Amino acid sequence: MARPKVGDERREQILAAFEACVVRKGLAEVTLADVAEEAAQPRSLVRYFIGNRDEMVTCLIDRLLLRGDAQLSAVLGAGSVVSAAEVAPLLFDRIFADHVTNVVMMELWHLSIRDEALRERLAAIYRRLVVEVSDKLALDGSAADSAPAFDAAFTAISLAFGTAFFAHLGLVPNDFGRIRTNVNSIVRDYRSPRSTSPAEEAS
Amino acid sequence: MARPKVGDERREQILAAFEACVVRKGLAEVTLADVAEEAAQPRSLVRYFIGNRDEMVTCLIDRLLLRGDAQLSAVLGAGSVVSAAEVAPLLFDRIFADHVTNVVMMELWHLSIRDEALRERLAAIYRRLVVEVSDKLALDGSAADSAPAFDAAFTAISLAFGTAFFAHLGLVPNDFGRIRTNVNSIVRDYRSPRSTSPAEEAS
DNA sequence: CCCAATCTTGTCACGGCAGACAAAATACCT
DNA sequence: AGGTATTTTGTCTGCCGTGACAAGATTGGG
Numbered sequence: 454m455a456r457p458k459v460g461d462e463r464r465e466q467i468l469a470a471f472e473a474c475v476v477r478k479g480l481a482e483v484t485l486a487d488v489a490e491e492a493a494q495p496r497s498l499v500r501y502f503i504g505n506r507d508e509m510v511t512c513l514i515d516r517l518l519l520r521g522d523a524q525l526s527a528v529l530g531a532g533s534v535v536s537a538a539e540v541a542p543l544l545f546d547r548i549f550a551d552h553v554t555n556v557v558m559m560e561l562w563h564l565s566i567r568d569e570a571l572r573e574r575l576a577a578i579y580r581r582l583v584v585e586v587s588d589k590l591a592l593d594g595s596a597a598d599s600a601p602a603f604d605a606a607f608t609a610i611s612l613a614f615g616t617a618f619f620a621h622l623g624l625v626p627n628d629f630g631r632i633r634t635n636v637n638s639i640v641r642d643y644r645s646p647r648s649t650s651p652a653e654e655a656s
Numbered sequence: 657m658a659r660p661k662v663g664d665e666r667r668e669q670i671l672a673a674f675e676a677c678v679v680r681k682g683l684a685e686v687t688l689a690d691v692a693e694e695a696a697q698p699r700s701l702v703r704y705f706i707g708n709r710d711e712m713v714t715c716l717i718d719r720l721l722l723r724g725d726a727q728l729s730a731v732l733g734a735g736s737v738v739s740a741a742e743v744a745p746l747l748f749d750r751i752f753a754d755h756v757t758n759v760v761m762m763e764l765w766h767l768s769i770r771d772e773a774l775r776e777r778l779a780a781i782y783r784r785l786v787v788e789v790s791d792k793l794a795l796d797g798s799a800a801d802s803a804p805a806f807d808a809a810f811t812a813i814s815l816a817f818g819t820a821f822f823a824h825l826g827l828v829p830n831d832f833g834r835i836r837t838n839v840n841s842i843v844r845d846y847r848s849p850r851s852t853s854p855a856e857e858a859s
Numbered sequence: 860c861c862c863a864a865t866c867t868t869g870t871c872a873c874g875g876c877a878g879a880c881a882a883a884a885t886a887c888c889t
Numbered sequence: 890a891g892g893t894a895t896t897t898t899g900t901c902t903g904c905c906g907t908g909a910c911a912a913g914a915t916t917g918g919g
Contacts, residue, residue, distance in 0.1 A: 458865070479770060481684035484906060495868065502866090505908070556769060563766040565825070566759060567682055576825035583827070600830040607829045608838050611818030612811065618821075619814055622768070622779035624786070626810045627803040635811050635842055643834070661895070687876060698898065705896090709877070 463502045464512070467492050471513055476553055480510070480560050514564075514571060517557055521578055524554075529585045537641040540586060540606075541633040544613035548582070555617060583607050590640055605643030609636045666705045667715070670695050674716055679756060683713070683763050717767075717774060720760055724781055727757075732788045740844040743789060743809075744836040747816035751785070758820060786810050793843055808846030812839045 470492035474483040485506060489496040503509045528547050549555065565572040587606035591599055616632055619625070626632055673695035677686040688709060692699040706712045731750050752758065768775040790809035794802055819835055822828070829835055 460865085463866090479766075485908095486906075497868065497870095498866085500908075506906090559766065559769060562821075563682075563762065566762060572825055576827045579822065579825065579827055601834065604829040604831055604834040607822075607827075608815065608819075608835050611822055611835075612815040613818070614821065615814030615816070615818030616811075618765075618817065619782065619810075622775055622782065624779045624782055624810075626807040628807055631804065631807040631846075632811050632814070638841070639838055663895085666896090688878095689876075700898065700900095701896080703878075 460502055463494075463498070467494070467499055467503055468509075468512055468516055471509060472516070472557070475513070475560060476556055480564065485509075514561065514574075517561060518574055518578065521554075521558075522581075525578065525582060525585075529582075537590060538637060540590075540609055540640045541636040543586075544610060544636065545616070545629070545633060549613050549617035555621065559621075579610070583610055586610065586640075590643075601643050605640050609639050612636060612639070663705055666701070670697070670702055670706055671712075671715055671719055674712060675719070675760070678716070678763060679759055683767065688712075717764065717777075720764060721777055721781065724757075724761075725784075728781065728785060728788075732785075740793060741840060743793075743812055743843045744839040746789075747813060747839065748819070748832070748836060752816050752820035758824065762824075782813070786813055789813065789843075793846070804846050808843050812842050815839060815842070 467488060471483065471488045474487045474491050478487070485499050486496050488509070489499050492499070499509070503512060525548075528543065561571065561575060565575050583603060583606045586609070587599065587602040590606060591602040612632070613636065616626075670691060674686065674691045677690045677694050681690070688702050689699050691712070692702050695702070702712070706715060728751075731746065764774065764778060768778050786806060786809045789812070790802065790805040793809060794805040815835070816839065819829075
């Protein structure tokens with residue numbers, strides 16, 4: 454070696470620029486020139502350090518998914534034991550709260566429509582969220598059958614997800630508190646759901 | 657006029673081809689040549705009857721939103737009075753059941769991230785769904801304050817939406833019945849939510 | 860000092876797509 | 890038949906993004 458390798462920092466810098474461009478313009482619209490400009494570097498350097506566009510996209514996806522996973526670990530680990538009452542704040546104030554993250558996830562989501570592998574990876578992240586929440590829920594009681602706890606967590610997360618998406622349209626409830634109350638009920642009472650008539654059960 | 661105008665049929669044919677391409681490849685990837693091939697017509701005709709690409713996209717969006725609105729009318733109107741117990745089937749078996757429609761909506765959703773006007777129009781559709789469901793719910797009891805009914809409908813629809821999206825990832829609950837039961841509870845008991853501790857209320 | 864690895868610059872060619880347009884063909888009307 | 894509005898064909902051009910590459914600059918080791 455003759456010259457210090459700055460490749461890693463450059464790559465990081467370029468990917469950060471790429472990500473910023475993607476948030477601003479959407480993945481499909483971002484060109485190498487855009488990234489280069491955002492990174493304040495000649496276009497050729499982007500190609501030299503990252504490679505072709507596909508590789509750049511792959512790198513970005515890896516980066517995003519890794520960070521998503523890390524955020525999940527940070528939120529779920531670190532002694533923040535989740536009791537039923539803490540699920541709503543967890544979902545609404547942390548996981549689905551950040552606008553930029555949501556936009557990025559939407560971008561990934563859109564990609565995943567036609568990308569089997571990415572779909573798997575996205576599913577893995579959300580599944581992990583469901584499993585970890587449901588595990589904590591099951592701690593409260595006897596966990597003979599974990600399926601109901603899983604489904605309760607799944608339901609709560611689906612609800613939070615849908616709510617977050619609608620929020621992006623500017624479509625919001627009159628009172629977010631009511632949604633949170635529903636989440637509380639879902640994760641608290643999954644072992645003894647309110648009785649429903651047979652007709653409703655069959656629906 | 658000297659020659660019979662076949663413009664309307666052609667436009668319809670072209671837009672149908674365009675839509676098929678979009679479902680298959682995603683809007684960003686579809687070229688005029690793709691549409692022309694799908695429509696089995698020379699590329700120039702696409703330009704002649706529709707115009708430039710932007711206009712074609714605009715036409716497609718109009719077409720999709722109009723159809724979405726029509727489907728909503730068909731499902732909600734026509735004597736299918738929605739009682740609380742019918743909300744779950746309505747959402748899961750009709751509104752969010754069709755895979756192709758879901759893919760198209762995802763495409764629109766993605767576009768709407770950077771298109772204010774489209775975002776408004778999408779919001780209008782979902783808002784209408786919420787309002788109509790909540791109206792039917794409110795019929796059951798005294799409708800002094802419609803906000804709780806709106807929020808209950810909003811919650812149920814958010815949940816169904818989230819569930820449908822997760823289904824696209826292959827992420828499903830162990831038992832869909834549990835989700836439906838939750839929806840039933842949400843739309844049935846919104847006037848008397850299960851009591852929550854003050855701590856939970858504050859969450 | 861010289862070499863070698865790494866980084867940096869600038870430029871070029873290819874391909875694909877959108878847009879424009881000139882004719883030719885068709886069908887209806889009088 | 891002739892005129893006219895409409896449809897259809899085929900081709901051409903310019904733009905833009907990617908990928909490729911040659912040549913120079915920088916930095917540390919021998």
